[in-house]
Amino acid sequence: MSLIFHNTKPRYHHFKQNLFPCTLSRFCQSQTSLREPMVASVSTVSKSTPFSVSDLHLQNAIKNMRSKKLIVQKFGGTSLGTQDKMEKAISIMKQFASEKETSVIVVVSALSSEVKEQGTTSRLLKAAWNAIEQKEFQSLLNQIEDTHLDVIYTMIRDRKNRENIRNEIAKELEEIRMFCTSLSVIREISPRSMDKIIGCGERMSASLVSAILCDHGLESPC
Secondary structure, three states: EEEEEEEEOOOOEOOOEEEEEEOHHHHHHHHHOOOEEEEEEEEOOOOOOOOOOOOOOHHHHHHOOOOOEEEEEEEHHHHHHOOOHHHHHHHHHHHHHHHOOOOEEEEEEOOOOOOOOHHHHHHHHHHHHHOOOOOOOOOOHHHHHHHHHHHHEEEEEEHHHHHHHHHHHHHHHHHHHHHHHHHHHHHHHHHOHHHHHHHHHHHHHHHHHHHHHHOOOOOOOO
């Protein structure tokens, strides 16, 4: 089983093409065990929404995992930003997922290139500030979409799987386009709104990795 969660505000549990508001404790409460790789994305946690590892539900989730060896893997954006790097990352995930009596958690950042300014998060932030300053922002979002589509069409063979993740990426970015259009009118942004924009990159990355794992035969509903 592959699951995706986000430590952003608002926090989202992304499962079977739906977004559900979900704190870390509620996420853990809904999971009784980890049998197959879990894919997660983590971005900045807002100071206004702290969570504690002492949470009862989190303790119960950890307790349920103690019967297995737990491996947590973290992949930064530059390690996922090209087809070659993504293939290497997927290979590592598959290698550890094949081990018996092992639970694997994979944490992914937003896709990025070697140049920070060309990374997904940097472009999302620039698009937001451009909107606030009433400057052009659509081209930045188009560049983000092109980056993800390049990975989708080179790494996902199953047509249905490919179309599903393509539509999911398009939906995420359409929400950001509408959001930026609103920003160009109100010309200010709250911390919560900034979290929403930043979290988009992580959500897309986690969904993309999950779709690629599905294409490689690892059950990974997203």
